Amino acid sequence: MTEIPRGTLPQATFFELVGGEDTFRRLVHRFYQGVADDPELRALYPEEDLGPAEERLRLFLIQYWGGPRTYSDERGHPRLRMRHGPFTVNQAAHDAWLRHMRDAVDELALDPAHEKQLWDYLVYAAASMVNTPG
Template sequence: MDQIKRGTLQTETFYEQVGGEPTFRRLVHAFYRGVAADPLLRPMYPEQDLGPAEERLALFLMQYWGGPRTYSEQRGHPRLRMRHAPFTVDRAAHDAWLRHMFAAVDELELAPEHDAQLRDYLTYAAASMVNTPEA
């Protein structure tokens, strides 16, 4: 919804349009349910409890889409490729990550335009993290 404030047009962020923090927390929680049972992805999360990883991803996605800047305040610049460098992210990991993330997006039942925008970003993000060429 657009609002006029002090003579300028203010447009809601994607974060606000899709329901804010609760939506992103649902997305990430559903994603990590899939990761917890995935034999390829689970070993990439060294912490026994996936809770800290879930929190980091939720904060990152909320910030990326126009929500609070808590991620950067706590962790600095995202530096996603650097943070993922210790892990083998090949095509199989890429595909597994997207499979779980898209299943989580399905659970949100977003408006078609929001669904497409989120999937486009996730597809781009997953491709950006690949750091191991196919053999």
């Protein structure tokens, strides 16, 4: 019997562990359902159709969590703060974004450890996008 060297077995990514593309598709779709009905947050999205924004966020999250690198292949480096710079992201927008994302995360019914890992990142990401006092 041949021994497998330590560290050579493939490790599942978070993306794979939580269900892959389908999970992120559901997360982001549910999030944008909330955005569509939120006048304050909806104002941050200049496109009439939220579909392209939904696709961008989905592809970003998939890549961030270890899935295909389609986001970077299509759009280059994420540069999230730069991309959000033209928009007024204040505390109210931050709170609304997290409120809709919380609803979306809850609907996934993830394993508690995975849910915490995802939520901790989303809270961090939301805070890092704030660029306007108030």
